[in-house]
Amino acid sequence: MNLCKGRSYMDQVNLKKLAKELNLAVSTVSRALRDSHEISSQTKERVRELALKLGFQPNPHASSLRQNKSKTIAVIIPEIENNFFSQVINGIESITPNKGYHVLIYLSHEDYNKERDILQLLGNGRVDGVMISFSNSTTNYEHVEAWQKAGIPLVFFDRTCDELDVPNVMTNDAEMAFKATEHLLKRGCKNIAFLGMAGSLSITNRRKVGYLQALEKFKVTNPPQIVELTSKDYSNREILRQLFEGPSRPDGIFAAIEKFAVNTYEVCKEMDLHIPQDVKVISFSNLQAAALFDPPLSTIIQPAYDIGREAASILFKLIEKKMLLPYEKKMILPSQLIERNSTAITG
Amino acid sequence: MNLCKGRSYMDQVNLKKLAKELNLAVSTVSRALRDSHEISSQTKERVRELALKLGFQPNPHASSLRQNKSKTIAVIIPEIENNFFSQVINGIESITPNKGYHVLIYLSHEDYNKERDILQLLGNGRVDGVMISFSNSTTNYEHVEAWQKAGIPLVFFDRTCDELDVPNVMTNDAEMAFKATEHLLKRGCKNIAFLGMAGSLSITNRRKVGYLQALEKFKVTNPPQIVELTSKDYSNREILRQLFEGPSRPDGIFAAIEKFAVNTYEVCKEMDLHIPQDVKVISFSNLQAAALFDPPLSTIIQPAYDIGREAASILFKLIEKKMLLPYEKKMILPSQLIERNSTAITG
DNA sequence: CTGTTAGCGCGTTCAA
DNA sequence: TTGAACGCGCTAACAG
Numbered sequence: 001m002n003l004c005k006g007r008s009y010m011d012q013v014n015l016k017k018l019a020k021e022l023n024l025a026v027s028t029v030s031r032a033l034r035d036s037h038e039i040s041s042q043t044k045e046r047v048r049e050l051a052l053k054l055g056f057q058p059n060p061h062a063s064s065l066r067q068n069k070s071k072t073i074a075v076i077i078p079e080i081e082n083n084f085f086s087q088v089i090n091g092i093e094s095i096t097p098n099k100g101y102h103v104l105i106y107l108s109h110e111d112y113n114k115e116r117d118i119l120q121l122l123g124n125g126r127v128d129g130v131m132i133s134f135s136n137s138t139t140n141y142e143h144v145e146a147w148q149k150a151g152i153p154l155v156f157f158d159r160t161c162d163e164l165d166v167p168n169v170m171t172n173d174a175e176m177a178f179k180a181t182e183h184l185l186k187r188g189c190k191n192i193a194f195l196g197m198a199g200s201l202s203i204t205n206r207r208k209v210g211y212l213q214a215l216e217k218f219k220v221t222n223p224p225q226i227v228e229l230t231s232k233d234y235s236n237r238e239i240l241r242q243l244f245e246g247p248s249r250p251d252g253i254f255a256a257i258e259k260f261a262v263n264t265y266e267v268c269k270e271m272d273l274h275i276p277q278d279v280k281v282i283s284f285s286n287l288q289a290a291a292l293f294d295p296p297l298s299t300i301i302q303p304a305y306d307i308g309r310e311a312a313s314i315l316f317k318l319i320e321k322k323m324l325l326p327y328e329k330k331m332i333l334p335s336q337l338i339e340r341n342s343t344a345i346t347g
Numbered sequence: 348m349n350l351c352k353g354r355s356y357m358d359q360v361n362l363k364k365l366a367k368e369l370n371l372a373v374s375t376v377s378r379a380l381r382d383s384h385e386i387s388s389q390t391k392e393r394v395r396e397l398a399l400k401l402g403f404q405p406n407p408h409a410s411s412l413r414q415n416k417s418k419t420i421a422v423i424i425p426e427i428e429n430n431f432f433s434q435v436i437n438g439i440e441s442i443t444p445n446k447g448y449h450v451l452i453y454l455s456h457e458d459y460n461k462e463r464d465i466l467q468l469l470g471n472g473r474v475d476g477v478m479i480s481f482s483n484s485t486t487n488y489e490h491v492e493a494w495q496k497a498g499i500p501l502v503f504f505d506r507t508c509d510e511l512d513v514p515n516v517m518t519n520d521a522e523m524a525f526k527a528t529e530h531l532l533k534r535g536c537k538n539i540a541f542l543g544m545a546g547s548l549s550i551t552n553r554r555k556v557g558y559l560q561a562l563e564k565f566k567v568t569n570p571p572q573i574v575e576l577t578s579k580d581y582s583n584r585e586i587l588r589q590l591f592e593g594p595s596r597p598d599g600i601f602a603a604i605e606k607f608a609v610n611t612y613e614v615c616k617e618m619d620l621h622i623p624q625d626v627k628v629i630s631f632s633n634l635q636a637a638a639l640f641d642p643p644l645s646t647i648i649q650p651a652y653d654i655g656r657e658a659a660s661i662l663f664k665l666i667e668k669k670m671l672l673p674y675e676k677k678m679i680l681p682s683q684l685i686e687r688n689s690t691a692i693t694g
Numbered sequence: 695c696t697g698t699t700a701g702c703g704c705g706t707t708c709a710a
Numbered sequence: 711t712t713g714a715a716c717g718c719g720c721t722a723a724c725a726g
Contacts, residue, residue, distance in 0.1 A: 062703035294641030409719035
């Protein structure tokens with residue numbers, strides 16, 4: 001088995017080796033490979049040929065050090081086992097290779113301290129830009145402000161922050177939350193519970209606003225029920241059990257996070273509550289398999305791929321020092337409500 | 348809006364600046380920060396204090412260039428919108444921060460050429476090690492062999508390759524495929540179709556072997572039906588429609604890939620075929636929501652997180668030039684079969 | 695214990 | 711059109 005002794009010095013193909021082989025100066029070779037206009041075309045030809053033959057790849061650390069550019073961006077997300085974030089990464093990756101860029105992934109695991117440490121780690125030129133979706137335990141943005149002074153381009157997506165002057169890419173959360181709640185109300189729900197992520201997430205807040213506006217507009221008499229869940233399935237199920245056993249059992253559930261709809265289904269199954277007869281359920285979700293649930297889950301599908309792609313494009317505009325168009329400073333990509341049987345009208 | 352002019356030279360905190368401020372040599376500062384034994388504790392104290400105060404972070408490119416170490420690994424996967432790979436990344440990330448390592452993610456999109464290009468890109472020291480799960484269009488491993496000569500540590504996981512002398516981490520595919528097929532047979536299926544990924548994927552092959560062995564052991568008279576699907580939902584559904592409309596309609600489906608079970612459910616719904624009455628379905632899958640399907644899907648759950656974690660540990664052993672234990676050269680982590688209603692015995 | 699010097703590989707300035 | 715020299719920031723060898 002190859003025990004990977006590391007590429008020995010002899011194997012290393014670098015500018016010096018090419019130069020020696022071709023009887024040229026290192027700088028000439030460098031310029032030839034960068035297609036400088038001050039090099040004769042025949043010299044370029046010779047250089048390129050040998051470089052190709054020997055499989056020359058410029059050392060990225062030397063380049064980065066010299067040019068103060070890493071050709072790398074970082075993506076910081078709270079978790080990865082989540083279709084939304086996977087699709088976002090896919091969208092980001094639809095841009096980066098063409099730009100010659102590399103993508104570092106960091107997971108905050110919904111932990112403010114990890115998020116802070118990650119940002120700190122990226123301080124000194126490791127990346128040319130950062131995209132971040134905040135953890136649910138992030139309640140202040142000092143870690144970003146401190147870091148922002150370095151002047152490294154930054155874009156927020158989905159779980160954003162309005163307090164800082166940083167470009168945002170997100171979906172029309174409040175509007176879709178309004179529509180989802182309206183959807184439940186029109187199908188006869190009188191007592192709708194909102195399942196949001198604990199903490200002060202921007203998406204939870206925006207979605208909560210839409211929920212409350214709908215209750216108000218339709219003059220719902222039952223008081224709003226805001227339920228705070230977390231990323232832990234076990235405790236979420238316990239909280240939901242109590243909700244359904246409690247005095248004001250909801251007849252409608254609006255889950256602001258996909259995972260919470262899954263938890264709701266699990267608990268309903270366990271408690272023998274029938275969806276949609278006993279309780280109707282709608283959720284923000286990007287799960288293709290939502291249509292296969294029992295019953296099929298009504299969902300609000302976010303344009304996750306597009307969010308990733310647009311956020312990356314904006315980041316590259318910043319990196320390339322291009323001016324942003326006004327709408328790029330706060331970009332809102334619409335979601336889509338898909339009605340299925342979990343919110344069907346019954347008996 | 349901060350247009351990100353880049354950190355100016357004045358803002359840059361580096362060793363030189365610390366040294367000047369402290370009236371010390373650059374090398375002394377460097378050694379103090381690396382806690383060298385040849386520096387007095389009071390000097391260390393002074394240095395650390397100022398470094399903390401100014402928020403000093405060593406320039407990673409300079410370090411990497413000097414030490415020929417990037418503190419970065421690459422993970423190459425065919426796609427990311429797949430629970431299995433998300434969980435693998437989670438497992439990898441459970442190791443890397445402790446090691447002070449960074450993780451670059453690359454997607455091959457099931458494309459051999461992209462895979463080759465990505466490997467090429469990583470040639471010159473950008474990473475200290477690579478973990479790869481092959482694309483389904485990868486039929487030869489020249490791109491890996493060429494690349495392996497650089498001596499950079501490499502680990503294969505899940506979609507592996509036996510032809511090269513590289514450590515592997517995977518699950519007991521053949522055994523679980525045997526069990527899955529046996530499971531269907533014992534529940535009355537006489538004509539089981541195997542849904543595998545087109546191409547010559549190691550996992551498809553291993554799972555196919557288990558399927559065939561079970562058919563043989565149980566002396567099934569109907570000939571095996573090997574169906575080749577792809578990553579495209581649309582064409583998969585078309586192929587499945589033809590399968591179910593065809594002359595030897597299967598009464599059991601063994602999906603080697605989660606996505607194919609979803610496609611099967613979609614087509615069965617569309618064609619009004621009932622699971623498990625008309626056809627029973629079992630699948631390799633890491634989807635938590637499989638239990639919520641209509642009917643709940645019997646699954647073989649792979650230890651994805653552990654595969655990621657173990658593969659990363661092995662990669663770090665290689666990077667740190669430690670000897671591998673024999674079992675680490677080919678590590679097999681067992682999957683688990685979860686029986687649900689999609690394979691229930693019916694009337 | 696600390697300072698001086700050299701060089702990692704590249705890209706750029708200045709000189710020819 | 712090409713070459714020589716320098717420096718990005720850091721670490722390591724050598725010197726004191």
